[in-house]
Amino acid sequence: MLTIETEGRYRNKITLTKGDSAALKIKVRDARNKVLSLSDSDTAVLTIKHDINDAAAVLQLQMDSDGQFVFHPDDTAGLECGKYCYDVQVTLSNGNVYTVIPPAQFFLEKGVT
Helix, strand or coil: CEEECHHHHHHHHEEECCCCCCEECCEEEEECCCCCCCCCEEEEEEEECCCCCCCCCEEEEEECCCCCEEHHHHHHHHHCCEEHHHHHEEECCCCCCEEEEEEEEEEECCCCC
């Protein structure tokens, strides 16, 4: 199961059960809070690391054509349960780069089954 904290101190905190399928859909907004439609030549990447200072990511997902990041069971099956950090970065076709979700907590939880 995927849950996202939307308010408070831990805003944007994601919790995902290890090995689960999930889809995370985001809306990118401009400085005026208008929804920005991304073109096929724009990219968005969700990066997960053990620690914000680590050079290597443990997982990176590209946003699909439906505007979502899709987690497949194999994406997290080999990861240890615990606390990670993530962010989402958009690169527009003109080369401008924006971190649309700043570094936040990502928890990978154990499942019973």
